[in-house]
Amino acid sequence: MDSRKEHVTKKLLSIYILLIFPMRSHTHSLIISILVIFLTAGNVTAQQIPTDNQVKTISSSEKWLKLIHFNKVKKNSDIKDKNFFLATSTTEEINPLKELKATIEALRAPVKIPDEHAQCKFPARYLFIKEQLPLMLHNSPKVTCKKFNSWFKNSDVSSLSLIFATGYLDNPASYYGHLLLKFNNESSAKELNLLDQSLNFGANVPENENPIRYIMYGLTGGYEAVFSDEHFYRHNHSYGEVDLRDMWEYELSLDKKDVDLVIAHSWELIQTQFTYYFLKENCAYRLAELLELVLEEPLFSKSKSLIFPYTIINSLSNHSYKKKPIVNSIRRIPSRHSKFVEKFSALKEELQQAVYKVVTGNYTFDNDRYRSLSNTEKSKVLEVLIDYTEFQSATDKPNTIHKNNKTKILIERISLPPSKSNITYDISSPPHLGQKPSMVRLGLSNNSSNTIISYRPAYYDLLTINHGRINNSKLINLQVDLSVDENRVQLKEARLLDIFTLNLSKTGLPSDGGFGWRVFLGYKSLSNSCSNCKVTLIETGLGKGVQFTPKITGYLFGNLIAVSNNHFTERTTINASLGLLVDISESIKSHINYKKFNSDFSPNIKDESFSLETRFGSSKSWDIRVKATKQDSWQNSISYGYYF
Known part of the structure; x- marks a missing residue:
């Protein structure tokens, strides 16, 4: 019997039942109604079952x-x-x-x-x-x-946040930052809840892995990777307390239905195996995929060869969800070092001097500078000192000195009336405001017949707008500079890796800051006028930086250089490097550098060089650079850089 005939038969049977069985009681009526529903329901279901x-x-x-x-x-x-x-x-x-x-x-x-x-x-x-x-x-x-x-906490999660941990130069896997997903309960909107659940994606790397193997496997997909879940306090401790990295929380404005779907899929993915690629199929790639489950438009193009955490953060800042911005709020989660520095910087000069007196006086509080303060001022000083000892514990080898110093501070604090801290941490420079990580540059050098073309897939230099990145540092990977004239194309410089950081002290207190360092591995010319002076070069250096004013920073480095070109009489040498970084305004920043080489390095080049480079512009997507260098002879250039 086909479905239509069956439907007609059941209808007639239902009418017949109603006619021959009058409704004599409530119970009788209920039985008849159930029988009618039973006879007619099957047809409705059959019609609605998907084909x-x-x-x-x-x-x-x-x-x-x-x-x-x-x-x-x-x-x-x-x-x-x-x-x-x-x-x-x-x-x-x-x-x-x-x-x-x-x-x-x-x-x-x-x-x-x-x-x-x-x-x-x-x-x-x-x-x-x-x-x-x-x-x-x-x-x-x-x-x-x-x-x-x-x-899932019985569906108590009210929103999701994407957490961006800033870059970390001590570990190649952390150069570009890291992303996490945090599941917020109702109270998280008002204050950070360290017990919120979080989702992480990372490679399964053996302990004490060989660094060369680590880099090669990370680049070529040699590691498996999984999603893992932990309470957020573990990540806060690892990134904020141990690595001293700021984190930025981007809370998303997803509705409850989509929040539940993302969380449900997160559960499915925990401990599920993927292949890990350091430069693409990484934490940023996989967490963006997870969020795209409930988004109409993608957060990135899968055809891109490089995906950074910044790529996703920047995309989110421009993304909409149901005709409104997807980012509901942005919150900075300062590291232990940032908390200490910002609290110290917020103190008046006389209170900062009181901090110095206590630290240099073996944490005794009987000096005149401290005793002259009011109870409220003493509380502020002690709060900074507590954060300072916590910071020292994170950076120095474990010892009892910091614990004893903290005990002294707490005993002094107990003797004072209760007070509440009202420090507000700076949130004016979230990472999505920084310049985009990849760059192509086109310019003219000396005259209009000499064109400069540069390409850098990652990441930033000393003049880049570095919101959410490490100040006074650079991290350059795989940059290639070409010189083009009417007759030929020449490789001017290639930088496989170029890292530089000043590691400045922000307060002048012990353990805050230290030696700056640099590593350069690449191919470059040591002279503007010598065609045979291009070398494969490894350069390492140590030095100190000093912040003279909030706008002017200086540094002095000593560098060890090794070259592979037999043209030079020596294969290794040393040089001294002196430099200034000048922040003229948000749109103008300059870098001045002078180097003095060992005079016996090569008979064909002079033993000194000078460079001045200035960046104009404050856009995330472009800037203009003017540069003058002297290596035997002067070379001047102007260029336009596009960031993507």
């Missing part, structure tokens, strides 16, 4: 493909863990339609061990199918997922 074509359409939808991390180009999934899939035993052949059907079947399966049921292992798939194909789950069991509900 094979509808199921196929859903299996090719963007959201389903994102849920199984299907790679449209490779026709497989980026996930390397076969336990993530239900329709195949290998990750090399993923069929979205078969996976959807297998998921529906698993969601409807009888319950044996609740937390092992598909509804508990794949809650995001369950939410998606329940919304798109609700009648396919009509007879599915009701499962209580204790582990997921406990982790």
Whole structure:
């Protein structure tokens, strides 16, 4: 019997029942009504059950493909863990339609061990199918997922935040910063909740890994990577207290339904294996993918060869969600060092002098400078001193001296009346305001027939607008400078790696700041007028920087240089480097540098060089540079840089 005939038959039977059985009582009426519903309901369900074509359409939808991390180009999934899939035993052949059907079947399966049921292992798939194909789950069991509900805090999460940890020059994997996802409960909007759950993506690197192997494997996909979950206080301790890195919290304005879907998919991804690539398929790439599950527009183009945490933060700052900005608020989470420095800087000069007196006086409080202060002023001084000893504990080897000093401070603090700190940390320079990480530059040198072309995939130099980055430093990878004239193209300079940092003291107190350092590995000319003076060069240096005023910083470095060109009489030498960084305004900054070489380095070049470079412009996307250098002869240039 076809569905239409069955429908007519059931209707006639229902009318017949109503005619021959009069409604003599309430109970009788209820029985008859249930019988009628039973006879007619089957037809409605049959009409609404999705067809094979509808199921196929859903299996090719963007959201389903994102849920199984299907790679449209490779026709497989980026996930390397076969336990993530239900329709195949290998990750090399993923069929979205078969996976959807297998998921529906698993969601409807009888319950044996609740937390092992598909509804508990794949809650995001369950939410998606329940919304798109609700009648396919009509007879599915009701499962209580204790582990997921406990982790999800019974849906107590009200919003999501993307956390950006600033760059860290002591570890190549942290040069460009790091991203985390934080799940905020209701109270997190008002103040930072360290017990919030967070999601991290990182490579599984063996302890004490060889640095060369570490870099090579990170670049070529030699490491597996997984999502992991931890309470946020662990990341706050690792980044803010140990590495002394500021973090920036970008709270997102997603609605509750989308928040729940992202969290449910996060649960599915924990400890699921991916391949890790340092420059692309990294924390920024994977967390952006996760957020794109609920966004209409992508946060980045997958065709890009480089994806940095900044790439995603910058994209978020320009992104909309349901016709409003996706970023609801921005909060800075200062490191232990930043807390100490900003509290110290907020003190009046006489209070700063009191801090110096206590520190240099072996943490005794009987000096006149301290005793002359009011109780409120003493409280401010002691608060800075507590942060200072905490900072020292993080930077120095563990010892009892800092603990004893902190005990002295706390004993002194107890003797004073209670007071409340009202320090407000600076939030004027969030990282998305900095210049974009990749650069191409076009300019003219000396005359219009000599063109300069430069390309730098990453990351910033001493004149770059460095919001959210390390001040007075540079990190350059793989920069290539070409000189083009009418007859030929010449490689002028290639920088495989160029790192420089001053490590300035912000307060003048012991342990704050230290030696600056630099590393250069590349190919360059040591003379503007010598065609045979191009060398492969390794340069390392140590030095000190001094901030003369808030706008002027100076430095003096000693450098050891090794070259591989046999043209020179010596293969190694030393030089001294003297420099000034001058912040004239937000739009103008200059770098002046003078170098003095060992006079026996080469008979073909002079033993000194000078350079002056100035940046004009305050845009994230462009600037103009004017540069003059003297290495045997003068070379002047003007160039336009585009950042992307």
